[in-house]
Amino acid sequence: DIRMTQSPASLSASLGETVNIECLASEDIYSDLAWYQQKPGKSPQLLIYNANSLQNGVPSRFSGSGSGTQYSLKINSLQSEDVATYFCQQYNNYPLTFGSGTKLEIK
Amino acid sequence: EVQLVESGGGLVQPGRSLKLSCVASGFTFNNYWMTWIRQAPGKGLEWVASITNTGGSTYYPDSVKGRFTISRDNAKSTLYLQMNSLRSEDTATYYCTRLGRTVAAFAYWGQGTLVTVSS
Numbered sequence: 001d002i003r004m005t006q007s008p009a010s011l012s013a014s015l016g017e018t019v020n021i022e023c024l025a026s027e028d029i030y031s032d033l034a035w036y037q038q039k040p041g042k043s044p045q046l047l048i049y050n051a052n053s054l055q056n057g058v059p060s061r062f063s064g065s066g067s068g069t070q071y072s073l074k075i076n077s078l079q080s081e082d083v084a085t086y087f088c089q090q091y092n093n094y095p096l097t098f099g100s101g102t103k104l105e106i107k
Numbered sequence: 108e109v110q111l112v113e114s115g116g117g118l119v120q121p122g123r124s125l126k127l128s129c130v131a132s133g134f135t136f137n138n139y140w141m142t143w144i145r146q147a148p149g150k151g152l153e154w155v156a157s158i159t160n161t162g163g164s165t166y167y168p169d170s171v172k173g174r175f176t177i178s179r180d181n182a183k184s185t186l187y188l189q190m191n192s193l194r195s196e197d198t199a200t201y202y203c204t205r206l207g208r209t210v211a212a213f214a215y216w217g218q219g220t221l222v223t224v225s226s
Contacts, residue, residue: 043218044152044202045216046210049214089213094168095154095168096154096157098154
């Protein structure tokens with residue numbers, strides 16, 4: 001199974017700041033990586049797919065990068081509505097696996 | 108508009124069975140693979156089962172293989188998850204999901220249905 005190690009587990013940042021969330025795969029996943037945002041009490045929403053492609057309707061302050069085993073999600077100009085938990089997920093191989101999540105709060 | 112509406116969750120005793128349903132609308136159901144994903148209270152996401160668009164192939168993680176069965180009725184645009192021999196660790200919100208049209212990630216999620224396994 002491909003293990004997805006996500007960091008940090010929690011993050012506190014100020015409005016307008018830039019934040020980065022990392023995801024490390026236990027083997028090469030060839031950019032078959034997605035990022036999801038889950039707001040409290042809601043279902044997850046797709047933000048990024050194929051490591052760096054922005055899903056329709058997602059604000060451009062979100063971006064993804066990486067290759068091989070190392071990936072990251074960047075949020076520019078942090079907004080109050082970005083308070084959420086973020087998950088990475090690999091879809092290169094079964095079983096599909098997720099990172100453990102990063103809880104983002106506003107300082 | 109794509110809609111996925113789950114039902115069938117509830118409180119069930121350990122060792123018993125439960126069947127979840129997901130009614131899909133807003134797209135041609137028989138064109139898409141479908142997947143169940145679950146989330147234990149306060150925890151992360153776990154893939155539970157996937158089924159091809161025809162229902163001809165199914166996929167499971169070891170944690171549910173042999174206990175859970177995913178199926179679909181394309182005529183009714185409905186996805187199912189039959190859960191047998193339920194354990195306390197199966198307690199979670201179960202989401203019905205669909206990939207994007209040209210995207211291999213889960214672009215559409217239902218609102219989820221809560222399954223609680225407890226005596």
